[in-house]
Amino acid sequence: MTTHPETPLLDRVQSPADLKRFSDAELTRLAHELRTETISAVSMTGGHLGAGLGVVELTVALHAVFDAPRDKIIWDVSHQCYPHKILTGRRDRMPTLRQKDGLSGFTKRSESPYDPFGAAHSSTSISAALGFAVARDLGGLCETGHGDAIAVIGDGAMSAGMAFEAMNNAGHLKRRLIVILNDNEMSIAPPVGALSSYLSRLYAGEPFQEFKAAAKGAVSLLPEPFQEGARRAKEMLKGMAVGGTLFEELGFSYVGPIDGHDMDQLLPVLRTVQQRASGPILIHVATKKGKGYAPAEAARDGGHATARFDVVTGAQKKAPSNAPSYTKVFANALLDHAATDDKICAITAAMPDGTGLDLFAERYPSRCFDVGIAEQHAVTFSAGLAAGGMKPFCALYSTFLQRGYDQVVHDVAIQRLPVRFAIDRAGLVGADGATHAGSYDIAYLANLPGFVVMAAADEAELVHMVATAAAHDTGPIAFRYPRGEGQGVEMPEHGEVLEIGKGRIISRGARVALLSFGTRLGEVQKAAESLNARGLTLTIADARFAKPLDEDMILSLAADHEALVTIEEGAIGGFGSHVAQLLAENGVFDGGFKYRSMVLPDIFIDQASPEDMYRVAGLDAKHIEAKVLELLDIAQIGDRRA
Ligand SMILES: Cc1ncc(C[n+]2csc(CCOP(=O)(O)OP(=O)(O)O)c2C)c(N)n1
Ligand SMILES: CC(=O)[C@@H](O)[C@H](O)COP(=O)(O)O
Numbered sequence: 033m034t035t036h037p038e039t040p041l042l043d044r045v046q047s048p049a050d051l052k053r054f055s056d057a058e059l060t061r062l063a064h065e066l067r068t069e070t071i072s073a074v075s076m077t078g079g080h081l082g083a084g085l086g087v088v089e090l091t092v093a094l095h096a097v098f099d100a101p102r103d104k105i106i107w108d109v110s111h112q113c114y115p116h117k118i119l120t121g122r123r124d125r126m127p128t129l130r131q132k133d134g135l136s137g138f139t140k141r142s143e144s145p146y147d148p149f150g151a152a153h154s155s156t157s158i159s160a161a162l163g164f165a166v167a168r169d170l171g172g173l174c175e176t177g178h179g180d181a182i183a184v185i186g187d188g189a190m191s192a193g194m195a196f197e198a199m200n201n202a203g204h205l206k207r208r209l210i211v212i213l214n215d216n217e218m219s220i221a222p223p224v225g226a227l228s229s230y231l232s233r234l235y236a237g238e239p240f241q242e243f244k245a246a247a248k249g250a251v252s253l254l255p256e257p258f259q260e261g262a263r264r265a266k267e268m269l270k271g272m273a274v275g276g277t278l279f280e281e282l283g284f285s286y287v288g289p290i291d292g293h294d295m296d297q298l299l300p301v302l303r304t305v306q307q308r309a310s311g312p313i314l315i316h317v318a319t320k321k322g323k324g325y326a327p328a329e330a331a332r333d334g335g336h337a338t339a340r341f342d343v344v345t346g347a348q349k350k351a352p353s354n355a356p357s358y359t360k361v362f363a364n365a366l367l368d369h370a371a372t373d374d375k376i377c378a379i380t381a382a383m384p385d386g387t388g389l390d391l392f393a394e395r396y397p398s399r400c401f402d403v404g405i406a407e408q409h410a411v412t413f414s415a416g417l418a419a420g421g422m423k424p425f426c427a428l429y430s431t432f433l434q435r436g437y438d439q440v441v442h443d444v445a446i447q448r449l450p451v452r453f454a455i456d457r458a459g460l461v462g463a464d465g466a467t468h469a470g471s472y473d474i475a476y477l478a479n480l481p482g483f484v485v486m487a488a489a490d491e492a493e494l495v496h497m498v499a500t501a502a503a504h505d506t507g508p509i510a511f512r513y514p515r516g517e518g519q520g521v522e523m524p525e526h527g528e529v530l531e532i533g534k535g536r537i538i539s540r541g542a543r544v545a546l547l548s549f550g551t552r553l554g555e556v557q558k559a560a561e562s563l564n565a566r567g568l569t570l571t572i573a574d575a576r577f578a579k580p581l582d583e584d585m586i587l588s589l590a591a592d593h594e595a596l597v598t599i600e601e602g603a604i605g606g607f608g609s610h611v612a613q614l615l616a617e618n619g620v621f622d623g624g625f626k627y628r629s630m631v632l633p634d635i636f637i638d639q640a641s642p643e644d645m646y647r648v649a650g651l652d653a654k655h656i657e658a659k660v661l662e663l664l665d666i667a668q669i670g671d672r673r674a
């Protein structure tokens with residue numbers, strides 16, 4: 033059941049400027065309405081719920097105190113931005129969230145002037161905010177003007193190197209910059225690492241003298257209605273942590289922790305900071321992920337992400353699954369090998385559930401490492417493990433591996449270390465859109481000398497690729513597989529080690545050969561069936577490897593056919609480019625041989641269902657069929673037979 037909440041105050045908000053007319057008591061009530069509105073909206077679309085619910089009060093307080101879009105509020109990762117979207121003129125479009133032509137699930141510059149910086153990968157907010165602060169001070173031109181730069185960053189995101197690089201720089205530059213550390217003691221999974229323990233220890237610290245003094249002085253500067261709140265803030269500050277925190281050592285003033293669900297704390301502290309801050313200041317705000325919605329609060333992940341759900345019961349409306357997910361298949365296959373090989377270990381960067389490594393951690397806790405949001409470290413840590421004689425499986429989403437690319441080149445590839453990269457979410461992922469698309473890994477890995485790059489055509493192939501990676505000790509090896517369910521194929525009991533650089537012929541035909549790399553094989557087969565009905569029987573092959581290529585197979589396909597078409601779920605510069613290079617170098621084109629390479633187009637594709645995204649990309653069965661007909665110069669409309 034979905035319910036539409038009563039929202040008399042929220043109904044009066046067209047933009048954040050309207051919040052300036054509300055009393056503190058009304059802002060507290062507004063936060064309550066905003067929470068119920070967020071729950072109601074996400075119940076109809078699905079999406080990231082828990083993080084937004086945790087920052088409802090903070091969102092209201094920020095927009096009440098600061099002056100967006102002149103002041104730049106930069107949400108880290110930005111999966112917590114739904115309440116911000118509702119307050120910044122996008123409330124009526126919330127039913128379109130994460131759908132084709134709808135609102136993005138993240139902040140996006142092209143969507144609103146209230147989104148000064150887009151994000152979806154974590155830990156970028158402090159760098160971006162510092163950039164805005166410096167641009168402001170240097171007289172940079174900005175359409176919305178220049179005010180404060182405010183980064184809101186989670187405790188999980190704060191663990192990444194980039195956040196520390198930014199703080200290091202900010203502490204040195206000493207510009208006025210506001211960082212709000214939203215500490216809900218959660219990442220997607222419970223947080224890991226020494227920083228997380230450190231933040232918890234701050235809760236028990238000494239009062240922060242400098243800020244107390246600032247707050248005291250600030251009370252008289254505030255307009256009468258705010259003075260009472262400020263006095264309360266002062267009282268509260270007496271109990272605050274601090275003196276010599278890590279953040280202060282890096283050059284920040286530190287305030288906190290304060291209760292991020294208590295407007296009587298948030299409002300006066302933000303007002304005081306706004307009045308008084310001169311250099312970089314970090315406000316440590318304690319919140320609860322999923323706050324105010326019992327099913328989210330009770331969930332293991334704080335209601336991080338959800339399908340559509342019934343507001344009353346919290347029951348999610350998920351389509352029944354017909355096959356195991358690729359993630360599960362990978363995880364189980366890895367467990368199979370780990371059972372007989374105690375050198376196999378597994379690394380995740382804050383995505384144990386997303387990568388399936390939660391299962392590995394349960395079974396082999398001493399061989400499983402969640403390193404936090406730290407992909408660069410994950411890669412080099414894996415390289416060290418490999419150099420030390422272990423068999424590391426570094427399981428990352430394709431899009432997040434991008435962050436560790438120099439480490440892949442410098443620490444893994446050049447040293448020829450046998451790190452096994454399990455690349456999940458390869459290809460287009462759907463509702464998370466362009467930021468999460470796994471489009472580039474084929475191109476950026478297959479160009480590295482000595483790298484083996486595989487793509488699974490289905491879940492049975494994935495099992496074989498895990499076995500192949502486990503057995504491959506002479507250098508780096510990667511295998512990619514998509515988000516979501518497998519094809520429902522028959523599963524082998526155990527994986528079989530594939531011959532490196534050998535593809536397979538699926539079916540033999542004439543005139544045109546379709547050479548697939550990855551799970552587009554299903555669409556290739558559909559296209560072939562349709563062409564068959566026109567009297568064309570094509571050859572279908574599964575390349576399995578983009579590196580090394582199965583040169584013999586590809587050259588003989590070229591020799592035996594009029595035309596060859598490659599299909600992959602990756603950007604230009606990947607598998608198809610390597611095939612083109614091979615054909616060119618072997619003089620295959622010299623005699624007019626027809627070759628086409630079907631890749632992701634050279635655009636960022638916005639969120640939609642994966643099927644829609646592949647349609648936009650021109651990589652579905654219909655487009656493959658059309659490509660073949662075009663190659664053979666056969667009319668595509670009408671019933672002319674080949
Ligand atoms: C570079 C990168 N790695 C992994 C992720 C996946 N991810 C999205 S949100 C999240 C947890 C963020 O935790 P935190 O910053 O504490 O925010 P919270 O959800 O607790 O508000 C992770 C790991 C990501 N977005 N970016
Ligand atoms: C915000 C973020 O990066 C993750 O929450 C991501 O949305 C997870 O997507 P999956 O559902 O594919 O794990």
Ligand SMILES: [Mg+2]
Binds near residue numbers: 186188189214215216
């Ligand atoms: Mg968190």
